[in-house]
Amino acid sequence: xTTNTTTAEDLFPTRLAxxxxxxxxxxxxxxxxxxxxxxxxxxxxxxxxxxxxxxxDFIGADxxxxxxxxxxRLAADASLKDDPRMITERTTGTVRSVFEVEKLSxxxxxxxxxxxxxxxxxxxxxxxxxxxxxxxxxxxxxxGTGFYWHSDFETWHAEDxxxxxxxxxxxxxxxxxxxxxxxxxxxxxxxxxxxxxxxxTPENNHEQSLQAQEAGVPSHAAITTLADRYGIDQFxxxxxxxxxxxxxxxxxxxxxxxxxxxxxxxxxxxxVENTLVEPFAAKAQRPEHIANxxxxxxx
Amino acid sequence: xTTNTTTAEDLFPTRLAxxxxxxxxxxxxxxxxxxxxxxxxxxxxxxxxxxxxxxxDFIGADxxxxxxxxxxRLAADASLKDDPRMITERTTGTVRSVFEVEKLSxxxxxxxxxxxxxxxxxxxxxxxxxxxxxxxxxxxxxxGTGFYWHSDFETWHAEDxxxxxxxxxxxxxxxxxxxxxxxxxxxxxxxxxxxxxxxxTPENNHEQSLQAQEAGVPSHAAITTLADRYGIDQFxxxxxxxxxxxxxxxxxxxxxxxxxxxxxxxxxxxxVENTLVEPFAAKAQRPEHIANxxxxxxx
Numbered sequence: 001x002t003t004n005t006t007t008a009e010d011l012f013p014t015r016l017a018x019x020x021x022x023x024x025x026x027x028x029x030x031x032x033x034x035x036x037x038x039x040x041x042x043x044x045x046x047x048x049x050x051x052x053x054x055x056x057d058f059i060g061a062d063x064x065x066x067x068x069x070x071x072x073r074l075a076a077d078a079s080l081k082d083d084p085r086m087i088t089e090r091t092t093g094t095v096r097s098v099f100e101v102e103k104l105s106x107x108x109x110x111x112x113x114x115x116x117x118x119x120x121x122x123x124x125x126x127x128x129x130x131x132x133x134x135x136x137x138x139x140x141x142x143x144g145t146g147f148y149w150h151s152d153f154e155t156w157h158a159e160d161x162x163x164x165x166x167x168x169x170x171x172x173x174x175x176x177x178x179x180x181x182x183x184x185x186x187x188x189x190x191x192x193x194x195x196x197x198x199x200x201t202p203e204n205n206h207e208q209s210l211q212a213q214e215a216g217v218p219s220h221a222a223i224t225t226l227a228d229r230y231g232i233d234q235f236x237x238x239x240x241x242x243x244x245x246x247x248x249x250x251x252x253x254x255x256x257x258x259x260x261x262x263x264x265x266x267x268x269x270x271x272v273e274n275t276l277v278e279p280f281a282a283k284a285q286r287p288e289h290i291a292n293x294x295x296x297x298x299x
Numbered sequence: 300x301t302t303n304t305t306t307a308e309d310l311f312p313t314r315l316a317x318x319x320x321x322x323x324x325x326x327x328x329x330x331x332x333x334x335x336x337x338x339x340x341x342x343x344x345x346x347x348x349x350x351x352x353x354x355x356d357f358i359g360a361d362x363x364x365x366x367x368x369x370x371x372r373l374a375a376d377a378s379l380k381d382d383p384r385m386i387t388e389r390t391t392g393t394v395r396s397v398f399e400v401e402k403l404s405x406x407x408x409x410x411x412x413x414x415x416x417x418x419x420x421x422x423x424x425x426x427x428x429x430x431x432x433x434x435x436x437x438x439x440x441x442x443g444t445g446f447y448w449h450s451d452f453e454t455w456h457a458e459d460x461x462x463x464x465x466x467x468x469x470x471x472x473x474x475x476x477x478x479x480x481x482x483x484x485x486x487x488x489x490x491x492x493x494x495x496x497x498x499x500t501p502e503n504n505h506e507q508s509l510q511a512q513e514a515g516v517p518s519h520a521a522i523t524t525l526a527d528r529y530g531i532d533q534f535x536x537x538x539x540x541x542x543x544x545x546x547x548x549x550x551x552x553x554x555x556x557x558x559x560x561x562x563x564x565x566x567x568x569x570x571v572e573n574t575l576v577e578p579f580a581a582k583a584q585r586p587e588h589i590a591n592x593x594x595x596x597x598x
Contacts, residue, residue, distance in 0.1 A: 149556065178531070179479065179533060180478065180533055220558070224558040227557065228558075252556055253556075254553045254554050254556055255553050257445065257448065258484070259519070
């Protein structure tokens with residue numbers, strides 16, 4: 001019998017005192033089959049190999065406008081000014097992310113529960129799912145700063161106690177993603193390789209890591225090895241396109257000096273068979289608006 | 300009779316106290332014809348329209364290795380450590396540029412004088428040419444910082460007294476330029492439009508402007524207008540590819556968090572009929588390793 005107690009064994013030791021070897025994961029990226037949802041067998045095979053799937057025109061212009069409007073509304077909401085769910089740019093004070101948007105926006109709550117989205121998430125993780133984290137991200141024009149290379153799962157495992165990489169993230173572009181306006185770079189196939197990070201997690205690390213990550217950052221040598229092995233792709237596409245990606249894929253983004261801002265909706269669907277335990281490499285849990293511990297399946 | 304005295308009339312007022320209108324330039328980008336050199340009539344027509352020309356495989360792998368070796372040799376030369384021609388990254392101290400490389404490297408001096416290069420430069424500016432500025436640039440992997448949007452001619456006019464945009468720059472890639480490793484972005488056609496900058500030039504501005512430009516920077520509104528009008532292209536291509544570009548084209552580059560460093564040789568060929576006068580918008584001339592005042596035609 002599998003319980004949370006046995007899955008709490010630490011299969012991905014990280015935040016180590018000295019550099020550790022890469023771990024080639026035993027778990028698949030895709031847990032379901034073509035019979036379980038809208039993705040075809042070849043879609044799922046490609047997702048398993050590359051660790052991500054891009055769908056152009058995933059949502060239409062009306063929905064892009066709807067969710068963009070929600071971003072503007074939340075960014076302008078004076079009652080949220082000191083809310084911990086609002087993350088601002090370190091240098092300019094501009095809103096960079098709004099977390100837990102399913103609780104702040106009926107439209108985004110409905111999006112997460114829409115079978116058009118939910119069936120795909122369930123199919124990839126092979127079970128019912130719940131929302132581990134949601135946010136709207138905004139990268140301003142001219143002064144947008146990127147995110148350095150990282151695996152989301154490394155953080156979620158170390159700081160949130162997510163046992164294994166059995167979760168899938170959905171990023172929906174609300175603006176056009178060009179190759180030159182700070183779009184996401186991914187290393188196709190890198191989701192198979194877990195890169196242990198060096199260095200103990202500072203207390204209350206999330207208070208700065210959401211502006212610029214410092215703990216859990218892979219070494220230059222590790223990034224070079226992964227890039228040589230897997231190469232680098234960019235997520236480009238018009239507003240409305242979607243990127244489904246594995247929680248352990250190595251990704252990052254450069255800065256944005258163009259006049260074209262970038263924003264997106266980001267939702268993480270975790271398997272209800274992979275719910276959080278105590279953090280594997282941090283002294284305390286992160287707040288629930290960053291790492292949800294309400295595991296009720298989405299319906 | 301045209302002399303330097305009459306061409307010293309300030310046709311491009313800049314570093315103004317208040318924002319000025321764009322100036323649509325009267326001068327062509329291309330002054331020669333197909334009979335004058337290796338570029339065909341359609342090559343020249345395209346250069347006139349777009350303000351730049353990309354040539355793949357402009358130099359071969361042996362030459363790429365030769366010039367890369369010169370960069371490494373100069374960056375490691377202890378006798379150049381405190382030489383003003385060596386520009387380092389503000390944060391890391393890594394060599395960012397080496398100026399006046401034709402005087403530091405016989406190989407690069409020979410490159411500038413090679414008819415394969417020189418005939419193209421002469422053809423574009425329609426006269427004999429001399430070197431206004433040369434450098435090798437190095438953008439490191441992981442921590443490379445870009446250059447914000449600017450027109451080279453705006454600086455050369457304001458700070459060096461270059462009368463009109465009758466010069467052409469050659470950038471030869473010594474490393475592969477991907478869309479994602481901090482490569483050059485250009486706005487095709489923007490060379491036709493001169494954007495006056497706001498703000499007086501600080502004294503000894505070049506002492507910091509070569510690390511990160513602050514004076515002569517176009518406003519967000521101006522960049523947005525130009526981008527809407529002209530769009531943004533990227534200079535991508537393998538090591539050995541060349542970019543010939545007009546001195547007034549609006550260009551910039553983002554940062555580089557990839558494991559792929561970027562380096563290039565950069566040479567500016569100015570017409571001997573467009574030699575420098577006193578700076579149009581600065582109190583003193585810049586040093587000659589940045590703005591050469593030895594106008595002998597290259598042979």
